[in-house]
Amino acid sequence: MAKKPKSGDNPNIVRLWPTTLLVKRFAHYQKVNPALLELFYAHCERDRGGPVHAYASKDDLLSQYPMHAELGELAEFIGQAVVEVAREANRGLWPDDDRVRVTLTGLWFQISNRHAFHEVHVHGNASWSGVYYVQAGDSGASADGEAGGQPNGVTRFYGPHLEHMAGGFGDYGNLYLHRNSWDSVPQDGKLCIFPAHIKHMPFPYDGERDRVIVSFHAQVFDSSGNMSYNYGFQN
Ligand SMILES: [Fe+2]
Structure with a gap:
């Protein structure tokens, strides 16, 4: 009787196009986050004259506060994490010892409550984007804490198979397509890069305390400063 191949060992199978994300917690979040909250609420107060339940700053926060120590510390952590995830996603394409440079082309904060949310969207003009949870508040996999409840303030990601599900055929053979989303549940100090x-x-958020996040875009350059996109033919 032929030996059943172990999962992943079948030489006839080609697996393509995985999606790579990074999730990690900032070791200094307990020191950094309170300082960020102070900065953000003071910024919001100046801009709007009081607290609001849906606020987004401009995306040039690093230029607005170039000397803010904790914001700088967070940007440094984010930059290193972008290299970490990009290096993994480009394994085999980047030389192991290549020194890469990350530019955070946009970084901004958002405060939400009273069911504020954003529509499904993608980010342009960047290879990597991310969210850092400064204050998760009452975010959770379900708002009422029970199975089947609606998620509260989670960040939901949709896989590339999603468009093929509309009017598509779903059976046992493509079960792997049916779970086409993944939730990042906010947690103080958690970073998610995608x-x-x-x-x-x-998702809409409602809670006693606001949900406060930092969002960002990043571009990555190789050691010679190139973004390395080649529009020409290869030979
Ligand atoms: Fe986004």
């Missing part, structure tokens, strides 16, 4: 082209949406 390919900028991946569809996502922050």
Whole structure:
């Protein structure tokens, strides 16, 4: 009787196009986050004259506060994490010892409450984007804490198979297509970096404390400063 191949060992199978994300917690979040909250609420107060339940700053926060120590510390952590996830996604394409440079082309904060949310969207003009949870508040996999309840303030990502599900055929053979979303549940100090082209949406949030996040876009350059996109023929 032929030996049943172990999962992943079948030489006849080609697996293509995985989606790579990074999730990690900032070791300094307990020090950094309170300082960020102070900065953000003071910024919001100046801009709007009081607290609001749906606020997004402009995306040039790093230029607005170039000397803010904790914001700088967070940007440094984010930059290193972008290299970490991009290096993994480009394994075999980047030389192991290549020194890459990350530019955070946009970084901004958002405060939400009273069911504020964003529609499904993608980010442009960047290879990687991300969200850092400064204050998760009452975010959770379900708002009422029970199975089957609606998620509260989670960031939901949709896989590339999503468009093929509309009017598509679903059976046991393509069960792997049916779970076409993944939720990042907010947690204080958690960073989630994703390919900028991946569809996502922050679910409506409601809680005693606001949900406060930092979002960002990143471009990555190789050691010679190139972005390395080649529009020409290869030979
Ligand atoms: Fe987004």
